[in-house]
Amino acid sequence: MERRLYLVTVLAVIIGIALSCALYGLFYRLETTNIKREFERDVESKAAALTQAVELNIEAIYSLKAAYDNHGLLDYPDFSQLAAQTLSRHAHIQALEWIPKVEAEGLPALEKQFGARWPGFHVTERVASGEMVPVSERSLYYPVIYVEPLQGNERALGFDVGSNGRRLDALNRARDSGKLQFSERIELVQTTDDHAGLLMLLPVYHIVSPQSVADRRQTLRGFVMGVFRLTAILQSTMQPQDASLMAFRLLDVNADPHNQLLYQQGSLTTEEQLAQKDFNVTRPVLTLGGREWFIEATPSASYVADKRTRLPLVVFIVGTVLFGLVIFYGFILMRRNREMVSTLAKKNQALDDINKKLERMTKMDVLVGIANRRYFDETLHREFSRSRREDRPLALMLIDIDHFKAFNDTYGHQAGDRCLKLVAEELGRVLKRPADMLARVGGEEFGIILPNTNNGEVVAKQCRSVVERLAIAHQGSLTSDVVTVSVGVVSLESLDAQTRDSVFNLADSALYQAKSAGRNQVRAIRVGRPQSASVSSLC
Ligand SMILES: Nc1nc2c(ncn2[C@@H]2O[C@H](COP(=O)(O)OP(=O)(O)OP(=O)(O)O)[C@@H](O)[C@H]2O)c(=O)[nH]1
Structure with missing residues (x-):
């Protein structure tokens, strides 16, 4: 940009000098014609x-x-x-x-x-x-x-x-x-x-x-x-x-x-x-x-020298000075404009950053620092469409902390918040692929989307066990003396004949089965190609 500005200025200076020379030549020729006429007379x-x-x-x-x-x-x-x-x-x-x-x-x-x-x-x-x-x-x-x-x-x-x-x-x-x-x-x-x-x-x-x-x-x-x-x-x-x-x-x-x-x-x-x-x-x-x-x-x-005047030279000097002033003014304007553009670009960048931050904030759960329900729904919609379009498998998991009401009642609401964060962090570590997504979809409920996955139960089992290994004391739990989670997961070979809601309902249904089966459980539903849907309990 800087180089271009100087190039334009140098070009303008050259054009200015060339025009001044042309004016000098024009006035010199006019004067020559006048001298010739006078001599003819x-x-x-x-x-x-x-x-x-x-x-x-x-x-x-x-x-x-x-x-x-x-x-x-x-x-x-x-x-x-x-x-x-x-x-x-x-x-x-x-x-x-x-x-x-x-x-x-x-x-x-x-x-x-x-x-x-x-x-x-x-x-x-x-x-x-x-x-x-x-x-x-x-x-x-x-x-x-x-x-x-x-x-x-x-x-x-x-x-x-x-x-x-x-x-x-x-x-x-x-x-x-x-x-x-x-x-x-x-x-x-x-x-x-x-x-x-x-x-x-x-x-x-x-x-x-x-x-x-x-x-x-x-x-x-x-x-x-x-x-x-x-x-x-x-x-x-x-x-x-x-x-x-x-x-x-x-x-x-x-x-x-x-x-x-x-x-x-x-x-x-x-x-x-x-x-x-x-x-x-x-x-x-x-x-x-x-x-x-x-x-x-x-x-x-x-004879000729006596009749020559300084007019052509004066025209050249005045022309050069005027062109010089115009070019200088243009240079100042261009530089100011360049500075304004640069300031504007910085401001735009800052605005961009703020917008991205705001966008991230609208997608984040402020308490636990992971994606919120709205972003989870958008992502599920997008991944569902893509998987169906590309005929790829998809797994969806819902995780619910067992007896969390009792945890709050026993240790207080703030301890409950800390527990939620710890569980979220631990679940996040389980996910290895960039496309995998963890979100908080309810008070003490988490959702995980696993694109291109046909055996979500493996990840589900890891999720359950990492939470258990956290060993957060939970005296109010009727299931264990530490915080545990129930996990429902659905793995779909094909999304033909499915809707986003039907997939979610299958995962929710698996979660319900896990809870019903005594909590701290994983229940998985596998959906094969149409006409071969099957449900299997893993633990
Ligand atoms: N500390 C804390 N508690 C929350 C938050 N969101 C929801 N809860 C609590 O989570 C509890 C959920 O209770 P329930 O829906 O009865 O579920 P549960 O007690 O976990 O029982 P089961 O799910 O059946 O094992 C409620 O007491 C909510 O107040 C939160 O952000 N922080």
Whole structure:
């Protein structure tokens, strides 16, 4: 019981801790979801800022394009003035340029014309070493002939934009679509260091809004081009604390797979990336100018750590304490209950003992300490039924103390009581089998039931003689000078055709015969199987 109580308690403690852990996990996951949502909002606002910054810069080349559409070709001073005005509103543009379409045969004249303005002017291309060299021969050229501001962009002047695959791709798309086009990420010719840039191109035609691609190709005059420094634009949208809060990459998914990365801020170790992978966010930034840009962001460990609260831990501790209290209270209740059950069991045992004692008392003769008449009758009834059911023999004996009235008269009533006890004790010693039963059935009369016995007269004779051998003086007796008993016994081979009363009457009748024969006698009746009843006197 004790062990079971402790087992139940230990089990409850384990379940309690498991539930607290589950609650901790639940609240931790809820918090993780909230942090992820917050991070998504941060990334979305960054993407929106980026989109806005790019769209603002687009306005610059549209104003230049409008001038070309309205006034036809601009000369250098007009271009320079208009571009300077525009650049004053757009700090992140590296340069605004005019790129005419030049047929091969027009190239020498162009070089001559602009060589007069800028001594040493040549149409150039960039070789792998980064050096600018005169262009190789081809049918079409797209040289930069106006660049504003010139200072810092000198290397771009004369550069054949069509000499480079990525740039040419953007030129062709702009020419054929008639719309704004962005280039992939390119390395700007203006600088020798590796500064990433981006070209925005708007085509200018000889006619207004040519409808077909063929018309556009045929009527192309040139391009208005804006050169942007990616880093400058992107950094303009950053907050100083951004670098410590997240790592992100801006990707151009339409670009060559090796050239998709436009910008990268911060970087995480492999362990950090793994730890933070649940928080990774990918969002579109803009779809414009033939490009699709996406932002991929991962929060730093400190971003996540700053947003974590102690709530899951508090829930775990409170849960554990509450479960602990409940379990403790349950343990106390169970122990109290166990004590009550044990006390109750003891009380029941005591009651049982009392009941048994009372039952024994109702079956006992208080004076002589053997079974009383009531119990004798019950037993006789039971043994009679059993013997008959099992077809076994049964013997019944009645014993009467001779001249007991005279004993009382001579020695007094108390001496009579002592005599009764002594006789009862002695008779009890004669019985050897557990099933044999001695009872006081009357004042000075005893009865003995002998189950499974067909020669009760043997026991009867012993009874008579043990009482005589007690040698209790009995001066009032007309039979002997000591206390004697008369014994009647009936031994039945079979109980067929008998009743309990008939058996008792046979024993009583034998006793009467013993008395009639002068007392201190045994008279026995033997009843065989039906039709063979016989009576025999033994002494
Ligand atoms: N001391 C004492 N005497 C009892 C008790 N019960 C019955 N007696 C006495 O037993 C006597 C029985 O008397 P009787 O029925 O005349 O029988 P008897 O004197 O033994 O005569 P027989 O049986 O014919 O030999 C009565 O005097 C009862 O008072 C008892 O519990 N204690």
